[in-house]
Amino acid sequence: MTSIKLVEYLESYLTENRRTRFNKVLSQRTKHFTVATEDVYQLHNTSAVIRSCDVFGIQEVNIIEEQNTKRIDREIAMGAQKWVDLNRYHSVKDCIIDLKKEGYQIVATTPHTNDCELHDFDVTKKSCFFFGRETEGLSEEVLESADCFLKIPMFGFTESLNISVSAAIILQHVTTKLRQTNINWQLSETEIQEKKLDWIAKTIKSYDDIVKRFYK
Numbered sequence: 001m002t003s004i005k006l007v008e009y010l011e012s013y014l015t016e017n018r019r020t021r022f023n024k025v026l027s028q029r030t031k032h033f034t035v036a037t038e039d040v041y042q043l044h045n046t047s048a049v050i051r052s053c054d055v056f057g058i059q060e061v062n063i064i065e066e067q068n069t070k071r072i073d074r075e076i077a078m079g080a081q082k083w084v085d086l087n088r089y090h091s092v093k094d095c096i097i098d099l100k101k102e103g104y105q106i107v108a109t110t111p112h113t114n115d116c117e118l119h120d121f122d123v124t125k126k127s128c129f130f131f132g133r134e135t136e137g138l139s140e141e142v143l144e145s146a147d148c149f150l151k152i153p154m155f156g157f158t159e160s161l162n163i164s165v166s167a168a169i170i171l172q173h174v175t176t177k178l179r180q181t182n183i184n185w186q187l188s189e190t191e192i193q194e195k196k197l198d199w200i201a202k203t204i205k206s207y208d209d210i211v212k213r214f215y216k
Contacts, residue, residue: 007193009214010200010207022199025083026192028057032185033174034104034128036062036095038138040163047081048164049131054080056171059187059195062087062128064095082202092141104128105147108138109166112149118170121150123177129170131163 011019035053040046046063053061061084089095096106107129129150132138152161152169161169178185187195201207 004193006211006214007197007200010197010204010210013204013210014200018203022196025057026187026195029059029187029192029195030057030175030178030185031059031187031191032126032178032183033058033171034060034062034099035167035171036064036099036128036130037163038064038092038130038132038142039066040131040133045163049167050084050086051080052164052168052171054084055168056175058084058171058175060085060087062089062095062099064089064092066091083199092139096142096145099128102126106130106142106145107148107150108143108146109150109170110138110143111151112143115149115151118150118152118173121148121174121177123174124181124183127174129167129174131167 014022035049035058037046037049040049050061053059063086065088087095087098089098099106103126105125105127107127109129109131127148130138130142130146132142150170152166154161204210
């Protein structure tokens with residue numbers, strides 16, 4: 001468990017603006033929703049999804065790389081990977097097992113005969129939104145494991161959107177609706193302290209030396 005006194009001590013090394021910013025952002029963070037990308041080929045797409053997660057307050061992103069293993073594009077993500085937790089998997093199966101253990105329903109973002117349109121989605125359910133490859137879409141393994149199929153209503157000739165655009169539209173909608181509910185969607189106090197410590201460690205120079213001085 002993170003020491004509150006340690007966090008308070010380290011906060012003294014932050015500017016007032018940075019302390020205020022950390023507290024404000026953490027108060028809006030959630031693990032009620034998370035996102036999983038499955039073997040997304042274009043690097044900038046994964047990076048843009050991570051950026052959208054940060055923008056809309058999603059704390060965790062699950063990246064499945066069975067076929068494509070690439071580093072996150074720092075320029076596209078614009079530092080979002082510093083503030084969002086990335087869980088990397090080499091198999092869809094392992095990712096789904098972990099998500100199910102954490103109580104997430106698997107939401108396949110793809111048109112399906114039994115799909116749910118975005119405006120009808122039940123935001124009270126703890127959910128992981130899966131986004132698939134640019135051309136092939138989600139794998140059969142994800143589709144077979146899905147608890148829900150979600151689609152964005154479209155009215156033009158184009159029948160699909162870029163993965164990063166789809167993620168942004170879905171996350172903006174579900175997080176806005178989530179914040180209008182009475183359910184407990186925010187991080188716990190323990191999670192907030194742990195994440196604040198993590199962010200401070202990524203911000204302060206000579207972090208290890210400062211921590212040593214605290215314990216002396």
